[in-house]
Amino acid sequence: EAGVAQSxxxxxxxxxxxxxxxxxxxxxxxxxxxxxxxxxxxxxLLIQFQNNGVVDDSQLPKDRFSAxxxxxxxxxxxxxxxxxxxxxxxxxxxxxxxxxxETQYFGPGTRLLVL
Amino acid sequence: LAKTTQPISMDSYEGQEVNITxxxxxxxxxxxxxxxQQFPSQGPRFIIQGYKxxxxxxxxxxxxxxxxxxxxxxxxxxxxxxxAVYYCLVxxxxxxxxxxxxxxxxxxxxVKP
Numbered sequence: 001e002a003g004v005a006q007s008x009x010x011x012x013x014x015x016x017x018x019x020x021x022x023x024x025x026x027x028x029x030x031x032x033x034x035x036x037x038x039x040x041x042x043x044x045l046l047i048q049f050q051n052n053g054v055v056d057d058s059q060l061p062k063d064r065f066s067a068x069x070x071x072x073x074x075x076x077x078x079x080x081x082x083x084x085x086x087x088x089x090x091x092x093x094x095x096x097x098x099x100x101x102e103t104q105y106f107g108p109g110t111r112l113l114v115l
Numbered sequence: 116l117a118k119t120t121q122p123i124s125m126d127s128y129e130g131q132e133v134n135i136t137x138x139x140x141x142x143x144x145x146x147x148x149x150x151x152q153q154f155p156s157q158g159p160r161f162i163i164q165g166y167k168x169x170x171x172x173x174x175x176x177x178x179x180x181x182x183x184x185x186x187x188x189x190x191x192x193x194x195x196x197x198x199a200v201y202y203c204l205v206x207x208x209x210x211x212x213x214x215x216x217x218x219x220x221x222x223x224x225x226v227k228p
Contacts, residue, residue, distance in 0.1 A: 004158075042202060042218030043159065091158045101147055101206070106158025 002026065004107035006092050012113045018080040021110045025073070025094030031055075032069055033104065034077050035091040043091055049075065050098050079112075087114045119203045124223040133190045135222050137203030140184050148179060148186045151202045153221070159202060163188070190224075198226045 005024040013019050025032050030051050035043035046065065047057040051072035060067070064083070069075040079086055089109040095102040120138040127133045139148070147166050151159040163170055165177040165186070176189040190197055200221040 040220075042200075042221050044218070093158065101149075101164065103161045103164075104159075106160065108156070109158055111156075 004092055004094055004105055006090075006107040006110055008110055009108065010111050010113075012115065013082055014115050015084055016081040018078065019082055019112065020076050020078045021090050021092075021112075023075045023077070023092030023107060025075070025092070026105055029094035029096055029105070030072070031095045031098045031102070032075050033093040033095075034067055034075070035093065037089045037091055037109070039088070046077070048098070055098060082112075082114045084114050087112055119205055119219055121201075121203050121219065121222045123220060124225070126225045126227060127193055128227050129194055130192050133193050133197070133224060133226075135188045135190075135201055135203075135224065136185055137188070138185045139203070139205045142183050142205055146183075146205045148177065148183075149204045149206070150175070150177065150188050151204065151218075153200045153202065155199075159218070162201075193224075193226045195226050195228065197224065199224060 004026055007022050011019055032049045034046045036046050037043040044059060046060045047067045048055045049069040052069045064081060065079055067075060067077045077090060089111050091106055091109045093104040093106040095104045125135060147164055149164040150162045152162050153159040163172055163175050163177045165179055167179050167183060170177045178187045178189060188201060200223050202218050202221040
């Protein structure tokens with residue numbers, strides 16, 4: 001089966017610019033997650049969707065980050081305006097359900113560099 | 116949500132068995148233990164999950180003592196391609212996944228020739 005797809009794979013922008021990332025989860029997976037992984041650290045959950053509804057966005061910096069999952073399939077994560085500290089890998093993952101024991105399948109990530 | 120503690124890094128040589136221990140002293144009755152593996156420039160990948168005693172699959176074994184306050188991921192006869200970061204996570208089967216997936220720093224395993 002096809003895995004989680006993400007694009008772009010790499011992005012370089014200047015601070016205060018905007019950027020958007022796209023994620024296509026595994027077909028049939030109801031739950032979608034966005035993580036931020038700073039170099040040398042573990043992934044940090046930003047937002048979790050169940051179908052097209054938000055389940056958890058407690059760690060999403062809502063003043064500059066936004067995410068949507070229209071029609072409960074693809075999702076986009078946007079940063080506007082970007083700051084230097086946003087430089088990180090942004091990982092998208094999906095799972096069949098939203099329970100803690102569900103295996104999460106991760107995409108390759110988008111590596112963002114903010115100059 | 117149980118906090119986990121793992122060694123920051125470990126070194127090994129090809130062909131050796133590697134054991135990575137995770138401490139989770141305040142694990143709750145309904146908590147399960149899950150391990151993920153992350154290669155450089157890739158997202159994490161599920162390795163193994165267990166509740167008690169021993170679980171084995173084609174990749175690894177997971178040993179959980181009776182008190183469940185720790186667990187050990189065992190990788191038999193490692194190769195260079197097992198060089199990765201290994202994350203231990205603990206969560207309740209009834210928890211929302213977002214509550215469970217709080218990754219710590221993980222254990223960086225370096226396998227040498």
